[in-house]
Amino acid sequence: MALLEAKRITAGYGETEILHRVFVKVNEGEIVSIVGPNGAGKSTLLKTILGLLKPREGKVILEAEDITGLDPDRIVRKGICYVPQTDNVFASLTVEENLEMGAFIRKDNYQNRIQEIYTIFPDLEERRKDRAGKLSGGQRQMVAIGRALMLEPKIILLDEPSASLAPKLVRLIFQKISEINRSGVGILMVEQNIREALRIADQAYVLAMGRNRFHDTGQALLNNQEVGKLYLGD
Amino acid sequence: MVIYGLISGSIITLGAVGLSLTYGILNFANFAHGDIMTLGAFLALICLTLMQALRIPATTFGALSFGLPMVLALMMAMVLTGGVAILIDRILYRRLRKSGRIVLLIASVGVAFGLRNVIQFIWGPLPQYYSAEIQLARKIPLLGIRIKPDQIFIIGLAAFLVGMLHLFLQKTKTGKAMRAASDNIELARVSGINIDRVILYTWIIGAALAAAAGILGGLENKFITPNSGWEMLLPIFAAVILGGIGSPYGAIAGGMIIGLSEEISTAFISTAYKPAVPFVIMVAVLLIKPRGLFGGK
């Protein structure tokens, strides 16, 4: 069953139109990757789904409910969390406070959830009293993902989670993303690290110039010669 | 001299902490902050008159030059000033938030001139007094310095308010959300933090602290005029920049440093140039460490 669906999305800033009738679908329990060259409109698509940008055309459907054009805080309440690519932690807050901020709208006791996040990212428990601004790039990414998980969302949107990380950390982050996915959270991520992103993805989309270019399973796209030639440098 | 520096530092700090909060969270330099201080000082004057009319006994507290009415007036004025700040936000700033920070800044200059002249319209430009009494400095036996009891009250109250603010920012969920919003308002929004509520609290706290600063300034100088707050604006901005914009803790240090250096400067240069001292410090900070001592935004 479709968990999240973006249908025929057209969106942009000012007079510039960036997305042209783009389509993306995430089924329950899936990891879906969106790849493509710079300026393809990948981040814009995530922002439009989250309501940071209002689409000019098209619909965003979460579990059969139309959430097109709602404000971000409403959409977050519906169970979609978002991890931006940069500036994704509250630098002057401690690690634990960052997680608490993720749970801002929760009225119940979320201490258990914090513990669960520490089990996923043991590094963070060690540094829970440190300011997030002092952490390494990889640890910040963990804080950012952890914050997004605090609401126990149905799906999280990740904007280039592996950007500017060392290769070893890239593997770790992707491993954690798979782990989170296995616990039942849908993942929709945008990636520059195309090979890794296709490898762990159930479904993948290639966007170019703001339009859908390819759509298949991650594995099939990895083996697709045209995709290989255009984007993987084969 | 150091004592006077501490007193003016405490008053600047109260103003600067509030300005730094609004600067960090609402992301614009509020040039009306000084006039919000003046407003607080004059609202306290109204409350004081009201209490005289209600015949609340004005017996002074111990050695202080004022009694219960002044303390009540202070609290009432803080609340009222917070209310006025919210009202201005609802009518004006909220509608302009989408237009960008510089438009907000221009609007705040308009608010500054407007508020000051509303006050001047009502009370006229001449100084107004909280009380006619003149207090003599006493020697504190333990420390061997001369200080007026009122001045101890000023420093004590400023420290108390800053302490309360600290607890609020560190321990409460709303306080933490305010720090988060000051760090990164976009991220706060996508985390589901209720930005409207954060902004509401920011105005209440910023304006209430400004009111306290205005009133304490009136207690120290013995009078208030419609220009009192405007004259404080430059030292307050200097304190905020020195401490790092958006960092309330930096603003405390900044406020104390500005207050002390203003007073100490009088040993070297003419008192006429005391108001220029904050500017000189600010220029130095901008040249050497533009993000402030504690690295603000």
Add this chain to the structure above:
Amino acid sequence: MESIIGVLNYGAFFAITAGIYAILCLGLNIQWGYTGLFNIGIAGFYAVGAYTSALLCGPPPGPLDWRTVGGLGLPFPVGVLGAILMCGIVALFIGFISLRLKEDYLAIATIGIAEVIRLILKNESWLTNSVWGLKHIPPPLHSPIQRGISGFLSANPDASVAVKALISKSYNWFYLGLVLGIVAILYWVSERSIRSPWGRVLRAIREDETVVSAAGKNVFRFKMQSFVLGSMIMGMAGSLYAHYAMFIDANSFEPLYGTFLVWVMLIAGGSGNSKGAILGAFIIWGIWAGTDFMSGYLALSAIRVASLRIITIAILLELVLLLRPSGLLGEEKFVSKMMGKSKRGG
């Protein structure tokens, strides 16, 4: 007839002041309208211009003066040039400390320098005569014109009272011509420069600084040029004021007159539009002067009336910001085309 002449003569006085404000607006328009630089210390530059010119052209210190320097008795154009140059130097200093930083730092730095300038005017009596101010600043070509007037009056003793009244105020008409001539020249220069490649860079800086620096332009240098040029124009306005008023003191440069009104004028007229800057100056000065007339009908003290007028102007500013943020004329098309190009997503 006399009343019409009276109105005409008042009109000349009104238009001279409005013209001087228009010059200030044109200066601010280069800084804010074109480049997005927030100068809130206009009064400071205006004062520096006025005092420089007064000290260069005025009489030497008399026995009743506190000041010990100045009064070189130089001709009017030297005074104007000196005012321009001095403001350029002050602007260089302010620009140097704050133009590399975020725009609000410039705002705070300019308000700071305006305050320092005010303190200097008040306290350095050897230079500025402190609260006594500078007197007898010579108006340019005053005596030849006065001679002409008395010549005409003695040659035509039978002329009607109205003609006499009009002629006797000829100097004002001359000065009005001078001010409006300068406004016209500045308008022309301003329009030419905004359409030049230099002006295009300024507008691009206002829209998106990072794009400009990515294109290899030295943003700081362009900002500095714009800031210095705008401040020089403000200095020129100060000089014109001093030679018209013939007397200046520290109170001529309250932050309200110098800064706030000019901002309201530019925003109401339309920032980024030189026509708007001039129109705004005349309209807002009209409202300002008009409220002065009306105050006669209010049973209020002068100080209250003054407050009420400022409140009116402040409310007017907020209404413009809320209801017509681009001002009466708005920006011209070639500028607003840039607006769409903000940040793009990846």
